[in-house]
Amino acid sequence: MNSIKQILQECLGNRFSKQEIDDLVFHIRESLHELAELKRVLDLVETTDLAYTKEPRREVKKVFTNLIVHGSNHLIAAGFLFHQLPLNDRFECQIFEDDPEIEEALFIPCPDIDCERPIDQCICRAYAPIPLDQLEPIQRCLYINLFNGDTEPDRLRKVADHMTAWKKELANWLNLFHSSTSKTDLPLNAIQILNEFLSVVPEHLAAVQKLYHQTAIIDVFGLGLIN
Numbered sequence: 001m002n003s004i005k006q007i008l009q010e011c012l013g014n015r016f017s018k019q020e021i022d023d024l025v026f027h028i029r030e031s032l033h034e035l036a037e038l039k040r041v042l043d044l045v046e047t048t049d050l051a052y053t054k055e056p057r058r059e060v061k062k063v064f065t066n067l068i069v070h071g072s073n074h075l076i077a078a079g080f081l082f083h084q085l086p087l088n089d090r091f092e093c094q095i096f097e098d099d100p101e102i103e104e105a106l107f108i109p110c111p112d113i114d115c116e117r118p119i120d121q122c123i124c125r126a127y128a129p130i131p132l133d134q135l136e137p138i139q140r141c142l143y144i145n146l147f148n149g150d151t152e153p154d155r156l157r158k159v160a161d162h163m164t165a166w167k168k169e170l171a172n173w174l175n176l177f178h179s180s181t182s183k184t185d186l187p188l189n190a191i192q193i194l195n196e197f198l199s200v201v202p203e204h205l206a207a208v209q210k211l212y213h214q215t216a217i218i219d220v221f222g223l224g225l226i227n
Contacts (some may be wrong), residue, residue, distance in 0.1 A: 034071035079202030
């Protein structure tokens with residue numbers, strides 16, 4: 001298999017300096033395993049309802065959280081380095097702003113007799129579980145494994161959409177970096193694969209970060225990618 005650096009040098013050597021390619025290699029390498037794990041889970045969701053499977057729950061949650069907490073920062077950085085453009089709030093998720101603080105009253109144990117949580121576990125006044133049969137498979141998977149059965153329908157739907165909107169780009173990306181064994185094996189559209197992935201995925205993951213953490217996106221690597 002070609003190294004990430006060899007692939008980028010072949011595709012981008014005339015457009016990027018050695019340091020710029022090295023920086024891209026670092027961010028792509030750091031996120032590649034997490035992307036492969038995401039694809040594995042997304043493929044499983046199509047054949048197995050992971051919402052109802054207890055054994056892999058911890059591992060499935062880890063796949064999502066690793067990508068959100070770690071891999072997404074590297075891919076946002078890679079998108080900035082590739083395009084030399086600041087991060088854009090394309091999906092209008094207010095990624096540069098924290099969500100409003102939750103009123104302290106919401107963290108008083110819920111007195112509602114219809115609340116379905118045990119009193120020692122309830123931290124809200126309006127917990128309303130979403131019926132699983134109303135959710136699509138990926139939504140059920142995220143609801144149970146990522147959100148532990150506690151989030152609003154609109155937030156869940158948006159996270160599911162942003163996690164899956166780039167499945168084609170993900171497959172092409174992994175194929176590029178995992179299947180190319182020599183320069184002659186590089187797909188003819190290798191540059192297009194790089195461009196399409198880094199034009200779409202970082203902004204989807206920035207939206208996921210904001211929706212999950214409910215706090216503003218941070219320029220983790222100090223690249224100046226936020227205006």
